[in-house]
Amino acid sequence: MITHFADLRLKTVSIQGVKQFYGGMLGLQAIDESDDTIRYRLTERCTLTFEEAALPLSPAHFAFEVPYSAFDDSVRFLRQRGIPLLQWPDGQEETTFENGRSVYFRDGDGNLLELIAHSYIRSDVVQPFGPLRILYLREAGMPADDVVSFREWLKRTLGLQTRDESDTFNFVIGGTAHVIATSTKRRWIPIALQALPPNLHVVFGAAGMAYMEDVRSALGRQGIPYSTSGDKNMSDTLHFSAYGYRFTLALAAPHPAMEESDEHD
Numbered sequence: 001m002i003t004h005f006a007d008l009r010l011k012t013v014s015i016q017g018v019k020q021f022y023g024g025m026l027g028l029q030a031i032d033e034s035d036d037t038i039r040y041r042l043t044e045r046c047t048l049t050f051e052e053a054a055l056p057l058s059p060a061h062f063a064f065e066v067p068y069s070a071f072d073d074s075v076r077f078l079r080q081r082g083i084p085l086l087q088w089p090d091g092q093e094e095t096t097f098e099n100g101r102s103v104y105f106r107d108g109d110g111n112l113l114e115l116i117a118h119s120y121i122r123s124d125v126v127q128p129f130g131p132l133r134i135l136y137l138r139e140a141g142m143p144a145d146d147v148v149s150f151r152e153w154l155k156r157t158l159g160l161q162t163r164d165e166s167d168t169f170n171f172v173i174g175g176t177a178h179v180i181a182t183s184t185k186r187r188w189i190p191i192a193l194q195a196l197p198p199n200l201h202v203v204f205g206a207a208g209m210a211y212m213e214d215v216r217s218a219l220g221r222q223g224i225p226y227s228t229s230g231d232k233n234m235s236d237t238l239h240f241s242a243y244g245y246r247f248t249l250a251l252a253a254p255h256p257a258m259e260e261s262d263e264h265d
């Protein structure tokens with residue numbers, strides 16, 4: 001089963017801009033760097049990677065879960081760093097919903113970032129990481145033209161699960177990882193941002209060799225090309241593409257169990 005997001009890989013038009021925002025302003029720690037690539041540690045188990053490319057980019061949406069008790073501190077940190085919070089049409093910057101709170105902001109490439117906190121998430125199971133106090137990468141937005149087909153493929157092929165389903169917007173969940181399978185016609189809140197599919201490579205942490213083999217078999221049955229890395233007959237990393245996105249499954253220890261979830265983008 002998929003247990004968490006292990007890495008999110010995005011393109012950028014400026015590595016220097018990425019460094020100023022993610023390193024300088026958000027205070028993330030760079031753990032790997034070359035001329036055109038930089039990787040930041042988000043948590044003990046998750047990284048965020050940017051690769052420079054001379055490409056027109058569509059903004060991605062992703063969300064960091066922070067402890068409910070630390071939400072105000074994390075938001076204060078953003079304000080102190082001079083990072084503008086996005087506003088709803090009524091001017092509000094913070095969203096309060098049934099089980100939590102969130103704020104949105106943007107990076108230098110225009111990606112739509114979110115800090116989100118849920119009152120039911122146990123923050124004593126994993127250690128909040130860095131100055132933003134990130135527990136885990138919770139959401140990665142993956143707009144698709146045919147949302148229902150994409151959602152069903154994620155369930156059938158990767159064993160992800162849904163609670164509620166709609167033709168336009170779905171959380172498709174494995175452990176702490178929430179893929180947002182959303183329509184390209186449904187705009188992102190709170191600024192009605194066009195949901196163009198971003199150039200995105202999602203790396204999932206996956207538990208169990210049997211699960212990896214199941215996914216590999218499913219890809220084979222569907223005629224989807226894949227590659228593996230690892231020992232000879234073992235696939236401890238599985239790479240493939242579908243619906244315009246790149247995916248990697250990487251065998252990992254299970255994420256500490258955490259209670260899930262309601263639905264909120």
Ligand SMILES: [Fe+2]
Pocket residue numbers: 061062063114139264265
């Ligand atoms: Fe979101």
